[in-house]
Amino acid sequence: SYVLTQPPSVSVAPGKTARITCGENYIGSKSVHWYQQKPGQAPVLVIFYDSDRPSGIPERFSGSNSGNTATLTISRVEAGDEADYYCQVWDSSSDHYVFGTGTKVTVL
Amino acid sequence: QVQLQESGPGLVKPSETLSLTCTVSGGSISGYYWSWIRQPPGKGLEWIGFIYYSGRTNYNPSLNSRVTISVDTSKNQISLKLTSVNAADTAVYYCARDRVTAAVGAGMDVWGQGTAVTVSS
Numbered sequence: 001s002y003v004l005t006q007p008p009s010v011s012v013a014p015g016k017t018a019r020i021t022c023g024e025n026y027i028g029s030k031s032v033h034w035y036q037q038k039p040g041q042a043p044v045l046v047i048f049y050d051s052d053r054p055s056g057i058p059e060r061f062s063g064s065n066s067g068n069t070a071t072l073t074i075s076r077v078e079a080g081d082e083a084d085y086y087c088q089v090w091d092s093s094s095d096h097y098v099f100g101t102g103t104k105v106t107v108l
Numbered sequence: 109q110v111q112l113q114e115s116g117p118g119l120v121k122p123s124e125t126l127s128l129t130c131t132v133s134g135g136s137i138s139g140y141y142w143s144w145i146r147q148p149p150g151k152g153l154e155w156i157g158f159i160y161y162s163g164r165t166n167y168n169p170s171l172n173s174r175v176t177i178s179v180d181t182s183k184n185q186i187s188l189k190l191t192s193v194n195a196a197d198t199a200v201y202y203c204a205r206d207r208v209t210a211a212v213g214a215g216m217d218v219w220g221q222g223t224a225v226t227v228s229s
Contacts, residue, residue: 033215042220042221043202043219044219045207045217048217092213095166096168099145099152099153099155
């Protein structure tokens with residue numbers, strides 16, 4: 001098993017861009033999913049397979065994955081984007097899901 | 109629209125067995141993988157394990173010896189049993205569905221609202 005490392009917190013001003021990283025050796029060779037979780041609510045899938053968006057997720061949310069780092073980018077940040085964000089990887093060698101440590105995004 | 113609802117006791121005594129049920133409505137259990145995930149108060153998400161509607165399972169190694177996930181297709185329910193619980197098992201427990209039929213690892217697109225379980229005497 002392994003640990004997906006995320007920064008504990010990211011602060012961003014409204015209208016600016018937030019970037020949340022998810023680090024692990026060779027994560028670029030795996031598919032990464034991202035979830036948004038607001039207080040008291042269940043997580044919501046915002047990106048799957050590194051960079052695909054489920055229907056209903058704004059285009060402001062995008063993802064990339066290469067080398068040892070996957071990144072969730074939130075463009076033109078809004079107050080409603082304030083939440084915890086988790087990356088997730090499927091480890092096909094062990095048939096396990098692994099979640100990242102989580103990042104709290106604060107909109108200033 | 110598929111909806112998931114977790115249910116079960118909110119309080120469990122140490123050393124006893126935690127038992128939860130996830131009821132699926134608005135769709136069928138068949139064809140999908142279903143996971144249990146938990147979140148201790150103020151902490152991150154932890155994947156517990158999955159089950160396919162056929163009964164195939166796999167569990168987080170950290171919980172493997174204490175976890176059993178089962179499925180009842182006739183009732184459209186998935187169940188979780190966690191034995192020998194202690195305070196560290198206090199968490200909100202979620203069930204969730206994998207996004208793609210007949211495949212696991214594509215991300216979870218449907219989640220229940222979660223149910224809080226406290227382990228205390």
